[in-house]
Amino acid sequence: MDLRVGIDIGSTTVKVVVLDEQNKLLFRSYERHFSKTRERAAQTLRSITDILSGKNVHMVITGSAGLGVSKVCGIDFVQEVYATAAAVNQYVPGTDAVIELGGEDAKIIFFGGALEERMNGSCAGGTGAFIDQMASLLNVSIDQLDELSLKHEKIYPIASRCGVFAKSDIQPILNQGGRKEDVAASIFQAVVDQTVAGLTQGRALKGKIVFLGGPLHFLTGLRERFVDTLHLDNDHAVFPEDGDCFAAMGAALCATDYPSRPFEECLKLLEESVDATTALDVMPPLFINETNYAAFLSRHNANHPPVADLATYAGDAWLGIDAGSTTTKMVLIGPEGGILFHYYHSNQGNPVAIVLEQLKEIYRQCGNRVTIKGAAVTGYGEELIKNAFQCDLGLVETMAHYKAAAHFNPQVDFIIDIGGQDMKCFKIRNGAVDSIMLNEACSSGCGSFIETFAKALGYDIASFSKLGLFSPHPVNLGSRCTVFMNSSVKQAQKDGAGVEDISAGLSISIVKNAVYKVIRAANADDLGKHIVVQGGTFLNDAVLRAFEQELGREVVRPTIAGLMGAFGAALSARDLHLEQSDLLSIEALQSFSHNAKPATCGLCTNHCSLTVNTFDGGRKFISGNRCSRPLGKEKQTLPDLMKYKYNSLRSYHGKGQGTGVRGRIGIPFGLNMYENLPFWFNFFTTLNFEVVLSPESSRKLYIKGQHTIPSDTVCYPAKLLHGHVEALVEMGVDAIWYPCMSYNYDEGIGDNHYNCPVVAYYPELLAANIPQLKETRFLNPYVGLWRHRDCEKHLAEIMGKEFAIPHRETVAAVQSAYQEYTSFLHDLRSMGELYVEEARQKGLPILVVAGRPYHADPEINHGINDLITGQGFALITEDAVSWKMGYESRNVLNQWTFQSRMYNAARYVCAQPDIQLIQLVSFGCGTDAITADEVRSILEAHGKLYTQLKIDDINNLGAVKIRIRSLMAAMEARSRGKDHGDS
């Protein structure tokens, strides 16, 4: 038989194998292709001419990038998962399941029973590229990451859905001094969770499991996490020697079915295809020529702060520090804002060390000539740095950036800052920060993305972005999240786009992402007339140019665009007019020490992951907390209606007024049960059932049910239901009651009164996907509660059929249940009024948190309510005020009850000078794509601030904090403005 050659062209690597007649490996290779797929494959083949020369070979290509290559060169293709299955059948017989992680794909194959093969969907990280990104975030190599992970002591919960999410989880941990070892292991754990959650979809992973693909082949720490999580022993966890090349081996095995050709012909087909390109979706160039570019540069370089020189300067100075998510920026200024010293560097996961080093350097250069009269700090690491070095002021980033921008253009009305990890845009109205827009966790195509990409293609960031400036045909890569961009780039590469076209395309993508996804502007006037751009990413001329082109307007980019946060902090420090700064002196710095230890707070159910920082002299700083209790202070008890509602709902369990003789009814505590529980509790206890509630939501409960979630893009509140229902089964209830409800109560405030499709029908999804429910009595009939008489009849029928309960008895129970529901509502409403009154007496600002009833779940809101009251707000919920407003026609079809309440709550807030509103949005909530814009327009039409908090399974509240603090700052600025106006 002829030799067989399998070529696996993945997203980052090319694997080539040659098999002999006995299916033995004659040759194997595993090489990165740096997007030059065809060249790499051809080179490798040429290098083994001695083995193959003059022979007939069966050659087959496989792999995610192989499809395109195969089309162009005419060599046969087999799908890579199929190929992998063939290889496993041959080399590891008796396998039950295969997990294969590749550069950008994750795959799972189940044998036994009918073959089942699956790949990750289009929104799923947790792959090789994700690990690459995370390693560069930690500033370590992949091997170092692996070594670190083996020394972990604790695992942090890290969002596993996609790289961008995980980044926003990891960054705060690092910034707050978390150990790299623990973060490394947590990253691998996130990959494991993602694979299990995203791919098994209800089929149990047991028996003999084979692990394949590059990452699993090379990373011991990742293997360990998988083996641990799946509880496997050595006989059941198989890591084959050539696990990184299995798809290629499978392709070679499959090649038997395809015709053979002389090797030289195959090589020729491949080599000739190297030059072939296909049509690309391209855009106009950024710059037509060098002159064009030079004019652009000179215009922007005119925006610089006054010239100053530390070597000759004598007098007062002020220090500003921006402890950003990936970089630390420091600026020392003179009285006019002239920059005496500046520093911009990646914080390498340890901002304290960097600031310490630079502070010493500043003191050295200052000598006796310069006195630091004040120091301010901003950014993610604000609190840590402020405490470590005793800075005089900590301020929210938005304020720092506004301060800096106003220095260059006092009329500034729009600021956009694109940094390494995040994008912030805000409008300035009446001298105050207004309508802040931050990138949502899924669209952060920010600076570090280009950087990671540059690295993957073998360039440094500066030369990579320069390449794009004069690209004649930038590729259109779309404007969604990075995972999508990755595959757009893959496609462009396949179509033969050059590196310079991709570079320009990426810059344009970032801009489109900012303009259309974050700001959602239709034209330049939506933004403002005086736009100042800043952040390290705008130092990239390609991005800046793309931004101006997209808006059709010239903007201001100060030469210190990357330092604006620090610059603004320094200006704020100056404006404190202090006689003396508290900043640690040069002497104090000599004995400075810092030690960070992770801990978990056990004082309430939030279980905050704390980092305890200890400094020299016993100074201590605790971060990661939501409230002040772990700091040893009494928890403040400001009015918090969310907590009140949650607690009163949790009390609905047990036998109530009844005897409980009819049995135990389990009710999952999630989604619309947050509205309907009082009804069902009363209904069932009146019928003498005992009501058993599922446990309180937690990360653990989520993980418990994670493996049966069929759609990984559904919202987190829905995903939690899997754990709730499984827990109820384990609690041994007689039946679980979870009715389907297309319709909600009709409160007369909308055009219709639906539930969203997920809330309405999730019970049916649970029934179809959770195996344990097949052995349980799971009652999920269709029920409508808004027509009382019809409901009585309908429920009586159901109860008669299921439990042989007499008609009359059920009817009475329904009537009693309606009463209970009404009194629950009334209680909530009057409590809301009480809280408002109390807040007004104490002069507290009031915040309406508008979301869904189930956003009261602490596992869903991650303790946002504590954070809000911790900042000094009184908190009430949308359902406590929505009833005060009647029906009003909206600019959208107002057809969901819960959502109608938000519109009404917004209208109510508009009429209250001392109340503001924050909207909570669960990631993946489709209906909020509609409601967000409408709530915003209601509020803004009445001059109110709109703030949106997007939440998922992420625990990190950093971004939430920025928004709440900015909101507070804006409210203060407004009331100051008003005082001035009145006087």
Add this chain to the structure above:
Amino acid sequence: MAELKYDENGRLLFTKEMKKDYTLLAPQMLPDHFAMVVEIVRSYGYKVEMLENAGRPVIDAGQKYVHNDACYPAILVIGQLINAIQSGKYDPHKVALVITQTGGGCRASNYIHLLRKALEKADLAFVPVISLNLSGMEKNPGFQLSVGILRKAIFALIYGDLLLCVSNQVRPYELTKGDTDTCVQQCMNFLLADMHQGKGMSFKSMNANFDRITAAFKAIPVSQEEKVRVGVVGEIYVKYAPLGNNNLCDFLLSEGAEPVVPGVIDFIIFKINNREVDVDIYGGRWIKEKFCHWLQKYVMKYQHAMIDALRRSGFRAPGDFTELHSYIKGYLGDGNKMGEGWLLTAEMLELIHIGVPNIVCTQPFGCLPNHIVGKGMIRKLKDDYPWSNIVAIDYDPGATKINQENRIKLMLANAKALKKEQELQSQTPVPSEAKAPAL
């Protein structure tokens, strides 16, 4: 430009005056079906055009003017409409836009409002938008869905379904490439000409036309080659619109498969049936229930006629609505009605039952109802029918064709492997408990 009149809520109305010289622009979804509907509407004195603009500019316009978290069909439909107005092909002051609205609990009912917001953003707020719906929402003095139009529209949809069904069965096997498309065009031509003259609109003439169509397709020379049949189900827009699904059917053809695409008339019957079911579950006026019941029977009469025509000409015929409905017992309740509701699962079940276990389930990224009725049911289908082979594909402005195609290719590769396994198992006697619990 006609005088702009607004209703009491400030909605811009399509007035009688506008009817005279405004052109109605409608987005495309099912090219043939919609072309016929448009012709019928024209015969009632409206100027109307179905848009055919496609490609990147449409997506760009959509992303620019629609909230990007809105579903992909909204982005495409609205992008197509706005791109058309901005193309310069029409006088923006003499066009009105037509968009369908189901009034169901899914986001799709809000497309019309998203469209209005988009028009405002694009400085086109003076362009009236007409809602096509059966729920009596948003009336316009200049546009009425008369019983006549509705009746004929149902005819058009049935004709469209028949063409879809027979052309899909012939195209993969045609000996001369293009024969099928030519035949579709010829049938369309005579149907449109008939409609223009008001013909082909009685039950009798429709049956005659059915036979004429099936005969025309039977006459196309075909090969006897065996191909993998692949069902296409999903959210209605991405299921049908080539713009929405990256030309899915063409891709399946190029991979040597035969696409099996269930028709649209079941969706219409489904939406009528929902209203009857609502009264049944939640209570309400019996007269509404009776009317819906009658209407469903009326439409099903035509569906049966089509199925009969297919059968007598030797084409594979789909089951009727009642048959579809019978499949979902044990999967979903009758009340599951948002989006495609239980119909989507029923279509997958029907495909499995007629020997098409290989299915592409299409949906816009993040589609709410499909979490339940699409992706949410695949596990149970696989448990109940081990040979079923369903791949869920998400469509989105940022999703790349290569990822989608790779996953479809995996499904096709699986199809072959499963078929082999199944054949092997059917040769060896199967122990009774391991048998697939079919039916």
